[in-house]
Every structure is written in C-alpha cells, then in structure tokens.
Amino acid sequence: MNKQVNQKAWFLVLPVVILVAFNAVIPLMTVVNYSVQETFGDNVFSWAGVIWFEQVLNSPRFHDALLRQMLFTAIILAIEIPLGLIIALAMPRKGFWVSVCLVLMALPLLIPWNVVGAMWNIFALPEIGLLGKGLNSLGFDYNYTRQPLTAWFTTVLMDVWHWTSLVVLLCYAGLVSIPDDYYRAAKIDGASAWAVFRFIQLPKLKRVLTIAILLRFMDSFMIYTEVKVLTGGGPGNATTFLSIDLDKIALGQFDLGPAGAMSLIYFLIILLFSWLFYTLMMRNEAQ
Amino acid sequence: MARILIDKLRHSYVQDPQKPEDYALREMSLEMADGGAYALLGPPGCGKTTLLNLISGLLHPTEGRILFDDTDVGRKTPEERNIAQVFQFPVVYDTMTVYDNLAFPLKNRGVAAGEIDKRVREIADMLDLGHMLGRRASGLTADGKQKISLGRGLVRSDVNVIMFDEPLTVIDPHLKWILRSKLKELHTRIRRTMIYVTHDQTEALTFADRVVVMNLGEVVQVGTPVELFERPAHTFVGHFIGSPGMNALPCAVENGMPSFLGNPVRLGSEIRVPNDGGKLEIGIRPEFIKFNEHEAGPAIPVEVTKVADAGRFRIVEARHKGQLLKVLVTEGDAIPTGTSHVRFDPTHTHLYSDGWLVK
Numbered sequence: 001m002n003k004q005v006n007q008k009a010w011f012l013v014l015p016v017v018i019l020v021a022f023n024a025v026i027p028l029m030t031v032v033n034y035s036v037q038e039t040f041g042d043n044v045f046s047w048a049g050v051i052w053f054e055q056v057l058n059s060p061r062f063h064d065a066l067l068r069q070m071l072f073t074a075i076i077l078a079i080e081i082p083l084g085l086i087i088a089l090a091m092p093r094k095g096f097w098v099s100v101c102l103v104l105m106a107l108p109l110l111i112p113w114n115v116v117g118a119m120w121n122i123f124a125l126p127e128i129g130l131l132g133k134g135l136n137s138l139g140f141d142y143n144y145t146r147q148p149l150t151a152w153f154t155t156v157l158m159d160v161w162h163w164t165s166l167v168v169l170l171c172y173a174g175l176v177s178i179p180d181d182y183y184r185a186a187k188i189d190g191a192s193a194w195a196v197f198r199f200i201q202l203p204k205l206k207r208v209l210t211i212a213i214l215l216r217f218m219d220s221f222m223i224y225t226e227v228k229v230l231t232g233g234g235p236g237n238a239t240t241f242l243s244i245d246l247d248k249i250a251l252g253q254f255d256l257g258p259a260g261a262m263s264l265i266y267f268l269i270i271l272l273f274s275w276l277f278y279t280l281m282m283r284n285e286a287q
Numbered sequence: 288m289a290r291i292l293i294d295k296l297r298h299s300y301v302q303d304p305q306k307p308e309d310y311a312l313r314e315m316s317l318e319m320a321d322g323g324a325y326a327l328l329g330p331p332g333c334g335k336t337t338l339l340n341l342i343s344g345l346l347h348p349t350e351g352r353i354l355f356d357d358t359d360v361g362r363k364t365p366e367e368r369n370i371a372q373v374f375q376f377p378v379v380y381d382t383m384t385v386y387d388n389l390a391f392p393l394k395n396r397g398v399a400a401g402e403i404d405k406r407v408r409e410i411a412d413m414l415d416l417g418h419m420l421g422r423r424a425s426g427l428t429a430d431g432k433q434k435i436s437l438g439r440g441l442v443r444s445d446v447n448v449i450m451f452d453e454p455l456t457v458i459d460p461h462l463k464w465i466l467r468s469k470l471k472e473l474h475t476r477i478r479r480t481m482i483y484v485t486h487d488q489t490e491a492l493t494f495a496d497r498v499v500v501m502n503l504g505e506v507v508q509v510g511t512p513v514e515l516f517e518r519p520a521h522t523f524v525g526h527f528i529g530s531p532g533m534n535a536l537p538c539a540v541e542n543g544m545p546s547f548l549g550n551p552v553r554l555g556s557e558i559r560v561p562n563d564g565g566k567l568e569i570g571i572r573p574e575f576i577k578f579n580e581h582e583a584g585p586a587i588p589v590e591v592t593k594v595a596d597a598g599r600f601r602i603v604e605a606r607h608k609g610q611l612l613k614v615l616v617t618e619g620d621a622i623p624t625g626t627s628h629v630r631f632d633p634t635h636t637h638l639y640s641d642g643w644l645v646k
Contacts, residue, residue, distance in 0.1 A: 184345055185378040188365045189439060190395035199380045199391075 035260030052261035062262065064237065065245040066269075072152075072241060073220045076159045080216055081209070083160070084167025089201070091172055102172075105165045113162075117229025120158040124230075144231065148238035151231050155239055158226060163219070167212045174208035175201060210281045214274055221270055242266055289355040289447040289480065291342065293317040296351035298337055304349065311337045313504045314351070319497075322478040324471075326495035330486055330527065334504040336452060339484045343450055344368045355447050371440025372450045376457060377432030381425040385416055388424045389438045396443075410442045413473065430462045437470075441477070448480040455490060467493060488528050500524050516572070517635060522642045525570050531602055531613050534576070538567040538638065545569060545638055548608050550587045555634040558645055565640035573602065573615040575635035578623055586628035594622060605629065 038048040056062050091101050111119075126132040126143045131154075135142040144154040178200065186196045224243040227233065233240035233248070240248070246266065250259035298312040307313065312334045319325050327335040340346040342353060344365035353361045360368045371392075380388050389407045398406075411417045414434045419427070424435055433454055440449045451470075455463045471494055474481055483494050491498050492512040500508045500515065500523075508520035519525035525533030536547050540560055545552050547569055561567075579586060589605035589612060603614040603622055607629075614629060616622050638645040 179376060181374040181376055181378050184365075184372070185374060185436070185439075187345070188343070188370065188372050189392040190366050191391070192395070195395065199382060203381045 031260045031263050033260070034256045035264055037257060039256045048257060052257040053265070056258055056262045056265060061245065062265075065240055065242050068238075068240065069221060069242045072155070072223070073217060075156055076163070076220050077213065077216055079156070079160050080164045080167050081213060084164050084212065085171050085205070085209070087164070087168045088171035088175055089197070091168070093176065102169070105168050105172075108162050108165050109169075111162075113225035114229050116158065116162050117226040120154065120161075120226070121230050124154045146235050148235055151235055151238050155227055155230060158230060159220065159223065162226065163216060167216065170208050170212045171205060174205045178204045206281075210278065213281070214277055217277060218270060218274060221273070290321040291317075291319040291448060291480065292352075292354040293319075293342075294352040294354065296338075296341065296348050296353065298341055298346065299349045310349075311504055312341070315506045317499065317506060317509065319480060319482070322480055324474045324481050324483070324494060324496045326483045326485060326491035326498045327501060328485060328488060328491040328498050328527075329501035329507075333501045335484050335486075335501050337504075338501070339372075339450055339452055339482065342448070342482065343370050343372050369443075369445060369447050370450060371443065371446045371448075372452065373433065373436045373440060373454045375453045377429055377436050379424040379427070379432045379435050381423075383424055384420065385411070385422055385424050385427070385435060386420040388435050389416075389420075389442050392439050392443055406442050406444065410438050413441070413476070414438050414469070430458045430466055433458060433466065434469075437473075441473070446479065448482060451481070451483040451485075453485050454483075455485075455487075463490075470494060488530075492528070500527065502527070518637065518644065519570065520644045522568060522570055522639050525572070529572055529574075530597075531573055531615075533570050533572045534612055535639070536569040536571070536610060536612070538569045540567070547587070548610060550607075551585065552631060552636060553633040554636050554638055558638065560638065561640050561645055563640070566642075568639040568642075570637045570639050570644075571631050571635060573613040575632040576612060576614045576629050577632070578603075578614065578616070578621075578627055579630045586630050589627055589629050591622070591624055591627060 035052055036048055036050070037045045039045055087105075091105075092098055108116075123129045124132045124144050126136055126145075132142060132144070141147075142150050144150045182200050182204075183196065186200060191199070222243055223241060224247070227239055227241060227244060228247070231239045233244040242262075243266075246259060246262055249255050249262060294316055295314055296312065296316070297310055297314050299310045301309045304310055315338075327338060329335045337346065341348050344360065344363055344367070348361055351361075352359050355368065365372075380391060383391065386407060389410060390403050393403045393406060407420075408417070411420055414437065416431070416434055416438065419431070424432065427435070437449075437454070440446060455466060458466060467490060470481075470483075474494075481494075483491065485491050492515075495512070497509060497511055498515055499506055502521075502523050508515060508524050510518075510520070515524055515528050519528070519533060522533065522535045525535065538545050538547060538552070540546070540562075541549075541551065543560060545554065545560055545567065552569055587607050589607045591603060591605050593604040595602045595604075599618050601616045601618065601622065603616055605612045605614055605627070612629065
C-alpha cells in the first residue's frame with residue numbers, strides 16, 4: 001500500500017506554532033541575545049562572546065544561590081513526598097468524607113501564589129501573626145524577618161502547606177486506580193498491611209510518584225513569588241534562591257548580559273536534573 | 288479439602304433489604320462434594336460472582352449459613368477459611384520474581400524455607416513455569432500471569448477450595464484452550480474442590496463435573512453437562528446452554544394432550560399436564576428436530592426460510608404457521624427447500640409450565 005503524504009496537516013498545527021513562538025521561542029531567543037552582548041544606554045549593543053557565562057559560573061554569589069536552591073528543594077522533596085503519600089493512604093476511599101477531604105486538599109492549590117506569600121507573611125509576623133506570636137508566647141525566640149534559620153523554617157513550612165496537596169491528590173488518584181482484586185488477592189495470600197504497601201501500592205504508585213517528584217522538583221527549583229512576598233530573599237541573602245537572585249540582577253541592577261547568561265544556565269540545570277530524575281526512576285521500567 | 292454446604296443463603300447489597308428485588312442472591316441451598324469440579328454459569332449480573340465472594344469470604348452473607356465440612360464459616364475472613372482465588376484480571380506482584388510470587392502465600396504464613404522451595408518448584412513444574420522462576424513477574428504475558436495467580440493458590444497444600452472468577456477473560460483465544468485443558472488436568476491430578484465462575488458455556492461445560500446454572504440471583508439448575516443439555520430444568524437453561532438454544536414453542540392442551548398449534552406432541556415420559564393456569568411451552572432442542580418426508584406418522588408441515596452454515600452443521604430456520612423453529616442439520620444431510628415436514632424426537636421433547644420443566 002502506498003501511503004499518501006499529506007503536508008496539509010502542518011497548517012493545522014500552525015496556530016499552535018505561532019502561539020508557542022510568541023510566548024516561548026521569541027522571549028527565549030531574546031534572552032540568548034542578551035547573554036552574548038554588552039548593553040549600553042540608548043539601546044547600543046556590542047558582541048561580548050561568553051564573558052557573561054564565565055562571570056556567572058565563577059561568581060561566588062551564583063554558587064551560594066545555587067546551593068541554597070538545591071538545599072531548599074531537597075528539604076521540601078524529603079518532606080512533601082512522604083507526607084503526601086501518608087496522607088493519601090490515610091484518606092477514605094468511599095463515602096461522604098471523600099469529597100470533603102478532596103476539597104480541603106485542593107484548597108491550598110487554588111490560592112494565588114502571591115496571596116500565599118502575603119498570608120504567611122502576616123501569619124508568621126512575631127508581633128501580630130498567629131504563628132509568630134503563638135511561637136513566641138510558647139517561649140520560642142521566633143522572628144523570621146531577622147533570623148536566617150526561622151526564615152528558612154517559615155519558607156519551608158509555607159511550601160509544604162501550599163504544595164503537599166498536589167502530591168496527595170496525585171497519590172490518591174494512583175491509589176484509587178488500583179483494582180480491588182489486588183487487595184482481595186493479598187487478603188487471600190495472607191499479606192500484612194506492610195506487605196500490601198510494599199508489594200502492591202508502592203509499585204503501582206511508581207509512575208505517579210515519579211510525576212510528583214518531577215513536578216515538585218521543577219516548581220520548587222523555580223520558586224519565586226511566594227518567597228519574594230514572604231521574605232524578599234532576606235534576612236540578608238538567607239533565602240535568596242536562584243530566581244530571586246536573578247530578579248535582583250536583571251531588574252534591580254539591570255545587568256541584562258549576566259542576567260541572560262544566568263537564565264540560560266538556570267534553565268539548563270533544571271533540564272538536566274529533570275532528565276536525570278526521569279531516566280533514573282524509569283530505568284527499571286525498561287527491563 | 289472440604290465439602291461445601293450452602294444452607295438457605297441470601298445476600299443483599301442494600302442496608303435494610305425488604306423486597307425480594309433487594310436481594311442480589313435469592314434464597315438458595317447447595318451442596319458441593321469434596322474434590323469436585325463445579326462451575327457457576329450464568330449471564331452477567333446473575334449473582335454468580337456474589338455467590339463466589341460469599342464462599343470465599345470477601346463478602347459476608349445477609350442470611351443463611353455456609354459450611355466447610357461441619358464448620359460454619361459465614362463470618363470468617365478469606366484467610367481463616369483457607370481458600371484460594373484466581374481473579375478475572377491476573378494479579379501478580381510486579382516487583383517480585385515468579386519464584387517470589389509463588390512463595391509469597393507460604394512466606395506470609397511462616398512456612399519453613401526448605402518446605403517453601405520444595406512446594407514452589409513442584410507447582411512451577413506442574414504449571415510449566417519452571418524455566419522462568421527467576422524472571423520478573425511483570426514482564427510475563429497475560430496467560431503467564433494467570434498461571435502465577437493459579438500457582439499461588441495451588442502452592443498451599445491445605446486450601447479448602449480453589450475458586451476461579453472468569454479467569455480466561457483476558458487470555459488470547461488460542462491460549463484459552465490450552466489453559467482450560469491445563470485446569471482440567473490439574474483438577475484430575477490434585478483432586479481439590481474447584482469452583483469456576485463464567486458466563487461462557489464452553490468453559491463451564493468442559494471444566495466442570497457439575498454445573499450450577501444461575502439467573503436473576505437464583506439457582507435454576509444443578510446438573511452434569513449432559514443433564515443440562517438433555518433435560519433443561521427451565522427454559523432459561525435451554526436458551527442459555529446450547530448453540531443455538533432450545534426452541535420454546537407455544538403449547539395448548541387438546542383432549543388432555545399437549546399440542547403445538549393444532550399438532551399433537553408426544554413427550555418422552557408420561558406426565559400429567561398441569562392445569563393450574565400456568566403458561567405452557569414445549570421445549571425441544573434444534574438437535575432433536577428432524578426433517579422427514581417419507582416416514583409415516585404425524586409430521587408438522589413447515590416452510591424453510593433461512594439456512595446458516597456453522598461449520599460441522601447447519602442451522603435451518605423453518606416456520607410453521609408463522610412460528611419459528613430452529614433445526615440443526617448435520618453436514619452432508621440434505622436440507623429440503625420450500626415446504627417440508629419436521630418431526631420431534633419424543634424422548635427429548637419436554638413440557639414447561641411458567642418456564643419450569645413439568646416432571
């Protein structure tokens with residue numbers, strides 16, 4: 001049989017191509033453009049080669065922000081993934097409470113990010129916030145606007161509050177999709193609750209967990225709005241993660257060249273990590 | 288190993304059942320002998336899976352008793368009842384090897400390692416899984432996985448009953464036959480009570496010594512495949528078993544004799560035609576209607592309207608005064624065209640009142 005080649009199909013994807021070009025390709029190319037040029041006033045640009053890349057890669061400021069970023073992501077992944085899984089396992093599977101739980105779980109996800117930041121900003125204020133004042137009256141010396149450690153604590157807590165729900169919902173969907181027959185067979189085989197988790201639920205949730213880890217990794221690595229509103233990167237540079245540092249360079253100092261170079265490096269790091277995660281977690285699948 | 292006795296069992300999924308329609312399973316009593324091969328056969332929704340789950344302990348009955356030998360197990364868990372079950376969709380533990388899958392029920396019960404190894408290898412050989420014991424179970428085909436599910440049931444030497452819930456549904460057609468004969472062979476070899484649930488008459492009739500036919504939550508007939516074929520206890524059994532199913536013809540009573548649209552019909556046994564106002568029907572399988580032009584005696588004139596070839600035989604549709612009769616003609620036998628006559632084989636002609644066989 002001869003397959004007829006029909007190129008007209010390309011016209012059907014044209015609107016999407018144009019859309020993607022305007023919201024992704026063109027902005028990205030602009031960034032690439034900035035990253036290899038020196039900018040002067042009056043829109044005068046001159047070729048700069050790779051000096052901005054060298055500068056960013058060699059700058060201790062970038063190294064510190066990257067380290068802070070990786071530490072933050074590692075902490076929230078270590079908390080949100082197990083916690084989300086535990087909550088999903090504990091949620092009811094049928095009846096009235098299912099919808100109640102699901103709505104409660106979805107609520108944090110529906111709140112705009114800057115509102116989350118503002119909420120926690122006020123919630124944690126040592127003088128008036130419920131959390132801040134409460135902790136202080138319990139005898140803890142808590143002031144996230146001045147102490148780096150409590151600033152980290154608050155940021156992590158906020159992220160866990162905001163995003164654990166996503167892991168819960170993903171895991172819950174995964175759990176619900178396991179056919180009853182598996183649980184029945186396990187019952188008949190005399191499996192303990194732990195064995196059911198270890199040999200049925202966990203293997204069946206593998207894909208969902210992979211997605212959850214990937215999403216939480218990428219999102220937390222790009223965290224910006226909430227932290228910007230909550231701490232503004234402070235106190236000092238304590239919570240200045242990559243995106244906040246980038247914001248300071250690009251919009252604070254208006255150093256377009258270094259900012260462009262940093263953006264690209266930032267982007268490549270996320271891409272690399274995501275690829276690594278995915279390949280490692282899916283490695284067994286192929287066997 | 289156990290004899291299973293089901294005593295006045297009823298089950299409802301409704302909280303507080305009032306009407307008979309609330310019951311997924313109407314009252315039934317049933318006995319299954321130790322070491323027998325049974326099939327629960329019926330259309331989807333007839334309650335056969337409910338009955339199976341009641342026996343296995345995944346459900347607890349609303350009313351009535353289930354006894355394994357002399358113990359009432361109605362309120363016990365599947366584990367306490369010591370049963371094994373193979374499900375419609377193969378259940379294997381994906382991350383384990385075939386060996387570990389088979390060993391899992393024994394490990395959970397704290398059997399000694401040496402004994403586990405002996406049992407697993409024995410069962411693996413029986414199921415032709417011996418050469419793939421080291422492989423990951425997730426990589427197997429559907430029939431391989433179903434064998435593992437079965438193996439997990441067989442590996443325990445003391446199970447009371449092994450149950451199959453439509454186990455061949457997801458198996459490729461050409462492998463179905465192999466797996467089916469394997470099951471039969473296993474049963475002859477280990478002689479353990481087996482209950483096989485299916486809506487497929489071929490599976491039920493080839494596997495089971497005795498078939499329990501169910502419809503609308505009731506047991507309609509329990510019998511050997513031959514009994515179900517030759518003496519259906521209900522027109523439903525006649526329709527459901529056989530291909531095509533039994534002809535159910537309108538019946539009137541003339542001079543105390545049953546008659547089909549004016550033609551007197553002879554029955555196999557001397558029975559008293561009931562007179563209780565029930566709807567009477569004559570049941571005869573297409574296999575037992577013959578075209579016959581030359582023999583003397585009463586014959587029913589028919590018009591042949593359609594012939595369908597079904598391989599070894601042909602299905603002929605004939606009409607008598609508009610009433611459809613299906614007739615099975617063996618390959619090679621002549622089929623008349625146009626107008627002809629048919630005769631019913633009296634020994635296989637039955638009378639039904641309100642659907643039930645008149646005895």
